[in-house]
Amino acid sequence: MGEARKYMSGTHAALMSLCRGFCYWPGCEEPVTRFVDGEHILNLEIAHIRAVSSGGKRFDPGLSLDEKNAFSNLLLCKARHARVDCHGSRQYTVELLEAWKEQRESEETAALRGLTEERLRELVSESFALFQDETREALEELTRIALEAAATLQVLEVVP
Numbered sequence: 001m002g003e004a005r006k007y008m009s010g011t012h013a014a015l016m017s018l019c020r021g022f023c024y025w026p027g028c029e030e031p032v033t034r035f036v037d038g039e040h041i042l043n044l045e046i047a048h049i050r051a052v053s054s055g056g057k058r059f060d061p062g063l064s065l066d067e068k069n070a071f072s073n074l075l076l077c078k079a080r081h082a083r084v085d086c087h088g089s090r091q092y093t094v095e096l097l098e099a100w101k102e103q104r105e106s107e108e109t110a111a112l113r114g115l116t117e118e119r120l121r122e123l124v125s126e127s128f129a130l131f132q133d134e135t136r137e138a139l140e141e142l143t144r145i146a147l148e149a150a151a152t153l154q155v156l157e158v159v160p
Contacts, residue, residue, distance in 0.1 A: 030079040
């Protein structure tokens with residue numbers, strides 16, 4: 001029986017953020033989210049660079065379970081996951097998959113280099129202000145459509 005796949009809190013969010021919305025495979029334009037029949041669905045699988053189970057691709061017996069499930073060992077890919085882990089997939093080495101991960105994530109994190117605590121506070125503050133503005137606008141629209149529902153949200157302090 002294989003070992004458990006367990007991920008730290010925030011791992012999914014970090015992968016979703018750093019993948020920039022697409023599969024890690026270079027050039028793949030498969031989005032990690034889709035709308036199907038008007039409903040938002042996740043179009044992803046978490047793939048391990050080094051397998052969790054001893055029979056898996058690129059298994060490293062020297063890694064602990066926590067290391068196997070660590071963010072640094074994970075990629076997002078639904079369309080290509082089976083291909084990377086299928087029979088005859090020797091060309092997908094640890095080094096190649098790590099390079100894909102580094103390339104995708106480094107492009108996204110380049111903007112964070114040199115980020116000061118003060119600038120981070122500003123960014124968070126700007127983000128919350130934008131959220132509050134959008135929420136206020138949504139509440140105004142809801143008030144026009146469903147006054148009782150809008151009043152309930154205000155009483156519950158769900159919106160500012």
